[in-house]
Amino acid sequence: MNLPIRLSKSSREPIYHQIENQIKALIASGQLSTGDPLPSIRLLAKELEISSITIRRAYQNLEFGGFIQTSQGKGTFVAEVDADMKTTMANQAVEESIRKAISTARQHELSDIEIIHLVEALLKKEEN
Template sequence: MKIILKNVSDQPLYQQIKTQIKSAILRGELKEGEQLPSIRSLANDLQVSVLTTKRVYDELEKEGFVVTKAGKGSFVAPENLEMLLESKRLMVEKKLSEVWQMSRDLGISKQELHSMMEILFEKEGDEK
């Protein structure tokens, strides 16, 4: 599992780690039942506090992405298709909200934004 941290990011380190692990699970790079690095090992590899990695694993567990077995470690949780789909939608909604806010700040109208999206879809050949 490859995690890249950016010190100049607006996101706190724990959020960067959590987002990247979550994305790896959603993309299927981390499979159901696969063991994650130990909290200490991940902290050491990323050169962050053990408390930071513990917080990441705790939050991922609360969100249903990870299960922790005492004395054995943390593992990718069994797939919950509905949860995965909702999480993917939420990620897209957040990005779209950012794009919409940027568009308004730049004076780009809703119609112009729609046109841009249509052009992107046509380029990708992904009209649905």
Template sequence: MNLIVNHSSMWPIYDQIADQVKDQIMHGKLAAGEALPSVRTLAKELKVSALTVKKAYDTLEAEGFIHTVHGKGSFVAFADQSLMLEEKKKEVEADLEMAIRKGRSCGMSDEEIAQLFQIVLED
């Protein structure tokens, strides 16, 4: 599993890890049933605290992307397509919110943003 952590980012490291693992699962780079590195192994590879990796794994488990078997490790959960689709929709929503904030920050009205959205949507 190839993960990159930006230690100087304002974005929490556990979120960086969780989001990259989710992305790899959704794009088929990690298959259902595949074992993830142990918390300690991944923490050592990424040069972060084991608690940080544990928090990322706990987040992934809570969202249904992985499951953990005590004493055996963490594994990619069987892909629930509706869960993955919902996660993609959340990403699109977040991207649209960011675009709207950018538009407003440079003085665009909501009507101008909506018109621009329609133009881009038609392309």
């Protein structure tokens, strides 16, 4: 199965961290549910064009955090994650995206007020 993971080449965030966070986000948003299989380390390494060492590190951290489970000979699966955890993870994912947007805004030299106005305008647009 292909995972919709997009690695950012411009981010200073280490690759294993990006993978970890994106898999967590997929679990939080329900795109991956309990028991869903994850691609093998080698397969994901090939798809994302990074080394299997990096993927292994991301998987180990996810397993340690209780997000995924590996069973010998069967593969890696999404573990049971409780609702509170999912909410926290969802908040973190949203926070992360807003942070990125702020950094883009800063590159274009927008002030705090201008950013807030922009967000308000977008929220209003969505309501309509």
